[in-house]
Amino acid sequence: MPLTGTIIRRVHWPLMERLKQNRTRQYLHELREAQQLSPQALRERQADKLRRLLDHAVRRVPAYTEYASDWEAANDDPFRFLERLPALSKARFRASSDQYLTDGADPSRLIANRTGGSTGEPTRFYLNRPAVERYEAARWLGLSWHGIRIGDPSVMIWGSPLELNQQQARRFRLKERWLKNRLMIPAYDLDERRLEEHLRLIRRFRPVYLYGYASALHLLAEMMLARGVSPGVKLKAVVSTAETLHDYQRQAIAKAFRAPVVNEYGARDGGIIAYQCPAGRMHAFSENCVLEVVDPASGRPLPPGERGALLVTDLHNTVMPRLRYQLGDVIALSSDGCTCGIGYPLLAAIDGREDDMFVTPHGTYVHGHYFNHIMRNLDSFRTFQIVQHRPDMFTLKLVKEPDRYDPADEARLLGAIRDKLGEVSIEVCHVDRIPPTASGKTRYAIRECPLTGFVRE
Ligand SMILES: [Zn+2]
Structure with a gap:
């Protein structure tokens, strides 16, 4: 105009x-x-x-x-x-x-x-x-x-x-x-x-x-x-x-x-x-x-x-x-x-x-980007969200690509996550979509527990 x-x-x-x-x-x-x-x-x-x-x-x-x-x-x-x-x-x-x-x-x-x-x-x-x-x-x-x-x-x-x-x-x-x-x-x-x-x-x-x-x-x-x-x-x-x-x-x-x-x-x-x-x-x-x-x-x-x-x-x-x-x-x-x-x-x-940083049960930090990079190499999923409830407890939400989904990819993904985070519990949920937050953003990585020692008070 x-x-x-x-x-x-x-x-x-x-x-x-x-x-x-x-x-x-x-x-x-x-x-x-x-x-x-x-x-x-x-x-x-x-x-x-x-x-x-x-x-x-x-x-x-x-x-x-x-x-x-x-x-x-x-x-x-x-x-x-x-x-x-x-x-x-x-x-x-x-x-x-x-x-x-x-x-x-x-x-x-x-x-x-x-x-x-x-x-x-x-x-x-x-x-x-x-x-x-x-x-x-x-x-x-x-x-x-x-x-x-x-x-x-x-x-x-x-x-x-x-x-x-x-x-x-x-x-x-x-x-x-x-x-x-x-x-x-x-x-x-x-x-x-x-x-x-x-x-x-x-x-x-x-x-x-x-x-x-x-x-x-x-x-x-x-x-x-x-x-x-x-x-x-x-x-x-x-x-x-x-x-x-x-x-x-x-x-x-x-x-x-x-x-x-x-x-x-x-x-x-x-x-x-x-x-x-x-x-x-x-x-x-x-x-x-x-x-x-x-x-x-x-x-x-x-x-x-x-x-x-x-x-x-x-x-x-x-x-x-x-x-x-x-x-x-x-x-x-x-x-x-x-x-x-x-x-x-x-x-x-x-x-x-x-906020996108995760903390492992051993106290080391892993950036949420890490999971993004893994996901990029897997054809099975359209998008995902990983939520850390406690240092040893996660939920992984996955949106499948219906035509390309291969269960082996899911096993590979879980392996890569445990590789980085240690032996943690991961609950996997298959969902149709990941809703954006109230502001319209989509978050891939959400941590609900404090990043102990990370932020100085
Ligand atoms: Zn410049």
Whole structure:
């Protein structure tokens, strides 16, 4: 929809800026300028922002006032000071979240946000407008690396907005369509009977890019490949977000949609953290946040290249600062430069959620990806989910490929699981489908018992 895109760029955005003081485009401009700076210059800008945030936190945020005199004595190196603060786990934040609200901040005037959380316990927090607009700006910058502009039409493969009534849903669709130039396809409705209908919608809408969960995009891609249908639109990119994007998913999505697959790394409670560049590397938005990687057991900072627990410090959310917030992801930083010319620092790896890690009865850790890799080599199953109830007790849900199912594959799978996890009890259930979670994501690996000693409290 080229006309809508132009109207959004020329009318809607300038109006939002004038009437609502929306500064997203200004932040986008700042981020674009900064990407040309040297790593050292970027680090200095980050230090200035961090210094301002720490100044604010120790004065006006109850959770941090006890550090005021320490900070006074050590404010020449804000990074080193930050390293000495304890990591902030979600559980700890949840237990005393009001302590993180800046003195005098009025929650009714702030943007309330919450995450579902795999344990089912929501984390509630508040954001100010600049923080949210800077996340938005980071997303637009990342998209611009792939030739996508504000207002370009997109199709979003997403969880259904179930919480809306009919009137709200109508208003939501109109806003999506005319203010965001976006068409939503709910991830729930993705089944083969509706494939043609979805593709018709996509072709008629003529998006410049698709945006959605890795698992939902992958499912759509597999259905298209199985039927040999083409997308029928020329896409600049398919943007995968909210879940770990596995290589096999990336390959299938790229093949089905005949477009490059771009990974967006962000979290509801962490903002837009990093984006894939045209050279295929992940650049972190160091203007918006400080990232640290620590050993999950000892809390010791880890050097670039080593995987550990990610700690995020948002530099702009002064209404509720969370310093060293443990997002629950396992990643590795990188000290490499990138051939694409963008100066933002690189990530070496994003392994996914700590929640997707399993613990063996002997106390060693196995990432959920391991099971994914085994499954890729077995033709018998369409999909699966493995749930760890206790270190020695699992349920394995399997969706068979009816025409290709071979019981020997199942024995092989159980053997491979026991190989890694030890002599554990595995209850196998054959099911017709694995329902996505309330947010529309499909989880392959679920751990219900604590990862003892893994997360520092
Ligand atoms: Zn790059």
